[in-house]
Amino acid sequence: MTARVAVVTGAARGIGAATARRLAADGFAVAVLDLSEDDARGTVEAIEAAGGRAIAVGADVGDAEQVGAAVARIAAELHPPTVLVNNAGVTRDHLLFKMSDADWDLVMHVHLRGSFLMTRAVQQHMVEARWGRVVNLSSTSALGNRGQANYATAKAGLQGFTKTLAIELGRYGVTANAIAPGFIVTDMTKATAARLGQEWEPYLEARAAAIPVARAGRPEDIAHTVSFLVSEGAGFISGQVIYVAGGPRA
Numbered sequence: 001m002t003a004r005v006a007v008v009t010g011a012a013r014g015i016g017a018a019t020a021r022r023l024a025a026d027g028f029a030v031a032v033l034d035l036s037e038d039d040a041r042g043t044v045e046a047i048e049a050a051g052g053r054a055i056a057v058g059a060d061v062g063d064a065e066q067v068g069a070a071v072a073r074i075a076a077e078l079h080p081p082t083v084l085v086n087n088a089g090v091t092r093d094h095l096l097f098k099m100s101d102a103d104w105d106l107v108m109h110v111h112l113r114g115s116f117l118m119t120r121a122v123q124q125h126m127v128e129a130r131w132g133r134v135v136n137l138s139s140t141s142a143l144g145n146r147g148q149a150n151y152a153t154a155k156a157g158l159q160g161f162t163k164t165l166a167i168e169l170g171r172y173g174v175t176a177n178a179i180a181p182g183f184i185v186t187d188m189t190k191a192t193a194a195r196l197g198q199e200w201e202p203y204l205e206a207r208a209a210a211i212p213v214a215r216a217g218r219p220e221d222i223a224h225t226v227s228f229l230v231s232e233g234a235g236f237i238s239g240q241v242i243y244v245a246g247g248p249r250a
Contacts, residue, residue, distance in 0.1 A: 010088030012039040014186035018219035024052030061114030080125035111154035132174035133230040166239030175238035182245025184217040212247030
């Protein structure tokens with residue numbers, strides 16, 4: 001049988017790369033999608049070295065033409081995709097009075113428009129297969145976070161998007177869920193520490209101390225959750241937001 005195909009956006013590093021590797025280990029052929037195809041190749045090489053199958057794909061998820069071409073290529077080179085992980089993200093943090101139009105628009109472009117375009121393109125293959133899984137990456141910032149009016153709004157919007165997908169696509173055997181990570185050690189969180197003018201190690205220690213399980217999250221923590229949500233065993237879970245934060249909120 002042809003392996004099911006998963007598409008992971010923003011998969012060059014961090015949560016996306018960990019998720020792509022995990023899904024490949026689970027037996028999926030994986031399209032590793034990032035803004036630059038060259039950036040995605042490192043994840044592909046790691047998957048292939050472990051015996052998996054993957055291709056690197058470059059596309060701006062907020063550009064409809066590039067998304068259409070990327071999904072068509074994935075369907076041709078691997079197989080029509082039936083799993084989509086909308087992970088691509090960017091931050092442009094500022095207090096509201098300092099936030100520019102460009103700061104706002106870029107975050108919406110990647111998180112909201114990108115997830116919309118990718119899901120619209122991939123869902124047709126899910127509907128045809130009468131089976132599919134969509135996992136959107138939200139954040140605990142959806143509950144509000146100082147200096148992140150744009151990011152918090154986008155991540156909250158993804159939760160509403162997820163619940164609507166669950167309603168519309170459920171009859172076709174497609175589930176849609178969101179994961180809201182808490183503090184995860186990635187390049188993005190390191191950039192946040194730098195923006196705040198804090199040294200990374202003391203910042204990490206302070207953040208971990210405030211988390212009930214007394215440690216920071218790892219990209220693999222999110223990848224494990226994605227793995228479950230796209231499994232056959234999760235077929236009756238849809239429209240949910242799962243906070244993976246080491247506690248109620250961290």
